[in-house]
Amino acid sequence: MAAGNASVEPRQEVDDLEDLFENAPCGYASALPDGRLSKVNRTLATWTGHTTEELVGRRFLDLLNIAGKIYYETHFAPLLRMQGSFNEVALDIMRADGTVLPVLVNAVVRRDEAGKIRFIRITVFNASDRRRYERELLEARRTADQATVALQDLNLTLVARVTERTAERDRAWRLSQDLLVVAHIDGTLETVNAAWGKLLGWTEEELLGSTFMAYVHPDDLDATLAAFAGIVEKPLATPYEYRFRHKDGSYRRFAWTGAFEAGRVYAAGRDVTVERDQAEALRQSQKMEAVGQLTGGLAHDFNNLLAGISGSLEMMQNRMQQGRFHDVERYMAAAQGASKRAAALTHRLLAFSRRQTLDPQPTNVNRLVAGMHEMIQRTVGPGIPVEVVGASGLWPALVDASQLENALLNLCINARDAMPDGGRITVETANKWLDDRAARKHDIPEGQYLSLCVSDTGTGMPPDVVARVFEPFFTTKPMGEGTGLGLSMIYGFAKQSGGQVRIYSEVGEGTTVCLYLPRHYGEVIDEDGAPTVSALPRSEQGETVLVVDDEPTVRMLLTDILEDLGYTAIEAGDSVAGLKVLQSDVRIDLLVTDVGLPGGMNGRQMADAARVGRPELKVLFITGYAENAAVGNGHLAPGMAVVTKPFPIETMAARIRSMIEASRIAASRV
Structure with missing residues (x-):
């Protein structure tokens, strides 16, 4: 059979x-x-x-x-x-x-x-869309540049005329297509020009005596007040944009400049609604350009991997038809290797998109770096010394340690590649307390962070390259020597972990890349590591495991693993069938479930519903990286664990046996 x-x-x-x-x-x-x-x-x-x-x-x-x-x-x-x-x-x-x-x-x-x-x-x-997007992008950029120049010229002219209070100002007041207003310092409108009626539908009688802020979009009110707060000391010469209410209830966007003179505010607002719509279209074109670059690089890499898989399968079929079974294992190994590389590429893409499944734990980063020092040195070679400078009293971080190790190794490999003639790599940790100003500069919330920086003495990068290093598939390496996903993956991992990554580089002076990770307020618990298959006993007491997955192949694989370990397996293909079993009186020692399930509930929702009647139920989620949100973004309840797809059989077997064994030990202590 x-x-x-x-x-x-x-x-x-x-x-x-x-x-x-x-x-x-x-x-x-x-x-x-x-x-x-x-x-x-x-x-x-x-x-x-x-x-x-x-x-x-x-x-x-x-x-x-x-x-x-x-x-x-x-x-x-x-x-x-x-x-x-x-x-x-x-x-x-x-x-x-x-x-x-x-x-x-x-x-x-x-x-x-x-x-x-x-x-x-x-x-x-x-490439039809790409050619069209390139033409549209060029035209949109030209239009935006022309509009910006025209807006700056007009605003400078208007501010000068309002300040000088000349006869020319009066003529401009009558003929201007922009909103012009004289207002009291408290915002009360005292004089408006005819453009208010043309652009916003309000009559002069309706406007005079009302407050300037009464027409500002509620969501823009605080920022607008802040923008005009210093107008008494200094004119608002740089146009400030916000939404202004039309008489019909809709809103249009205006760019305002203004000045304070003789106890009054003189302001001019230009309607930039159409221009901003064009700028939104420009950003969409840029996004499509990036998507084209991403999919093109992805297709190239996956084509190579598919070629290895399909070619190996064809050769396996040929050899089996020829009765030459001794070659099958070699082609099978090649297909498995290509499949693993495809999984690794998917992992990098999802790390860039911040949708990988993370397992954040309190981590001593100094200990992690020290443990990797020897491996990093072997990887970069003896010609490039690696110096580790660990800060004394370093705060712990709440982070996925294995992903942090991958990020650190990638940064050191990049540093090595930037020093073809040799040099020095420095790995340094430090505690960082970012106040409001520093937090805005780093684009992260104010608070306490620890930094992990990798510096090299290599060739460095010009500003235009630094600006693009986190883009997917962007690489400065020769063709075939890099996927361009390393730094984008690190960026996605840092952001998904609640932190940030920053790069500092000068041509000829080297590069420093710093990861900023949120401080963990608590102790770091040392773990002995994951149990191995050989350290766990087979089932001897009739334990039963419920497997819920809509993919028959996965259910078959998990059932075979369980039977090899001596457990009884029950299968269900969706959340409805799975919950029906869980709400019965059937013995269930462990629930193994996919996160993405048909039937109206995902795996986490089904497990939570089952725990109403089975509060001590052990749950092992199996998930693709993109389903991290469904399992709680790394915040699992006690007795729950997660394994990502694709998984080695040994890893799944060890996790199943360890969870059931832990449950058995806990029950024996009661």
């Missing part, structure tokens, strides 16, 4: 991969060494307006416009043969209907053991 299942499951996985290939959001193709296409997915065929059968046998070169063919033959093809790969080449494909499709092309040459080209793998991304 086991052998039969093993022959079916790879076939199903191959079918799934084939379906993924055909319906991927990007185009895929394989070409022979002479450039003729041997395989084309449905997506690429649809983009070109041809069928896959029409494309197979044609050269990829034939799909391009004249400029693309010239570039392909003179640059793309020669460099591809020399380098073995080419990323994000901008080309134009000619569709069957005569229209042009802008694309980005990635290509990888696959060679046999003798170095002869076997085939070329081509990935094509639709």
